[in-house]
Amino acid sequence: MEAIVQKSFGPPEVLRLEDVDRPEPGAGEVVVRVRAAALNPYDWHMMRGDPYVARLMGGMGLTRPKTAVAGIDAAGHVEAVGPGVQGLEPGDEVLGFCPGACAEYARTTADLVVPKPAGLTFEQAAAVPMGAVTALRGIRTVGGAKAGHRVLVNGAAGGVGHFAVQIAAALDAEVTAVCSPGNAELVRSLGAGHVIDYTRQDFTRSGVRYDLILDNVGNHPLSRLRRVLTPAGTLVANGGGSPGRVFGAVGSTLRLVAANAFARQRLRVILPATPAGPARDDLLAVTALIDAGRLTPVVDRTYPLAETAEGMRHVELGHARGKTVITVR
Template identity: 80%
Template sequence: MKAIVQERFGPPDTLRLADADRPEVGADQVLVRVHAAALNPYDWHLLRGDPYVARLMGGVGLMRPKSRVAGIDAAGQVEAVGSAVSALRPGDEVLGFCPGSFAEYASTTADLLVPKPAGLTFEEAAAVPMAAVTALRGIRTVGRVQAGQRVLVNGAAGGVGTFAVQIAAALDAEVTGVCSACNADLVRSLGATHIVDYAREDFTDGRMRYDVILDNVGNRPLSRLRRALTPAGILVANGGGSPGHFFGAVGSLLQVAAVNAFVRQRLRAILPAAPAGPTHKDLLAVTALIEAGRLTPVVDRVYPLADTAEGVRHVEQGHARGKAVVTVM
């Protein structure tokens, strides 16, 4: 099969289109014929082996990538199922977490897949898993957003942000989106009542306080973020784009946890959703919102598989509008 392979850590130029072995399917696994795969900040962190502490923790490989084929989000059709799989069958259209999704075929366990909503294209469906589940956990599970609360989403026009604005609005919160002026209309159309243009305004100046802040950017000190919270407010720091080659998001998580022990405000840190925890339940929750018309993926750009490196470069610049997606078949 054709796949985007990586033999060493480095910039997007280390990626190349090559032949790779088709994945094997275990008893509890599903082989997916990939139609589209999303590009995430998670992918370029793995591409560069960044942060370095992740290498020591065994998550990405020590001296070279743990997996030769990158990618995690996918949408496609079930090609084959293992002997212990009964919920899916060949031909089913699915979306979910498929490690090695930058390829014509990827294998994963059945619990990491859910049926693709009929109203979505494969490109739109591929944009859902990591970004939408991260947003759901940040807004509903960790942020515990309630109707009528004031919620601010920093990075509202990005992959996680576009889903987070919609989920908070679906919970009847009063949503403020922080984005550039050129993305204001998009974020407002997703359900934001107020827009903060980060080039002209500082939402941490203390003039307005929020019950919940979801920070997807990490460009404000923790002390400033706390100024924008109500006395009992909740900060949810999404470490997906956190800078720092050595500690990266892990450093942000540790800082938030340390300060949280001494303040009344609730400071929480989350990592991008990955194949762990109640993933199947969360995937079903976001697809239910999509089918109810409360959640719509925003696809920024679509690249052919051969141009995956160009797509990664675009995402790495940090100004993607919604999600960037690779088409495979």
């Protein structure tokens, strides 16, 4: 089968289209015939092997990638099931977390894929897992958004942000979206009642206070973010928001955790959603919102499998509108 293989850390040029053996399912596993795979900032961090401190934590490999085939978000149909798998059969259309998603076939555990909503294309479905589950955790699970809460999403048009706006709106919160002027119409259509153009206005100086801020960007100091939280409000930092090849978000995360010990406000950090944690329950929650018409994936661009490196370059620019998706035929 064809797959995007990475044998060393580095820029997008390290991603190569190669023929590799097709995976076979073990006990409790399924093999998915991938029709589309989505790219995330998580993927380019894995590609480049940064921040370096993450290599020491064992998640990506020390001197070369732990997983040879790129990608984790996928949509397709079940090709084969292993012993002990129940509720899934060959031919079922699914979406979920499939390590090695940028390939014609990917193997994963059966509990990490769920039925694909019938109204979605495979490209839309592939855009769901990491982005939507991260947004769900940031807005509902960790953020605790409720009806009537003032919720601000910084980076509202991105891969996580565009889902977060919709989830907050589905909870009947009053949503303020921070984005570029070119994305104002998009975020309004997704449920934002207020839009702040970050090129003209600094929301941390507006004087408006929010019950919840989901920060997907990390471009404001913690002290200024706290200034626009209500006294009992919640700040959820998506990954800590601090760049850097050596420590990445670790420094800002530690500062936030330390401040939380002395603050009445709730200061929390979430990491991009991966198979860890209650992934299946969260996937079912977001697909239920999709089936109810409350959540719609936005696909920015699509690239064929052979051009995955170009897709990764686009994601690295950090200005994607929704999700970047790889089509696999």
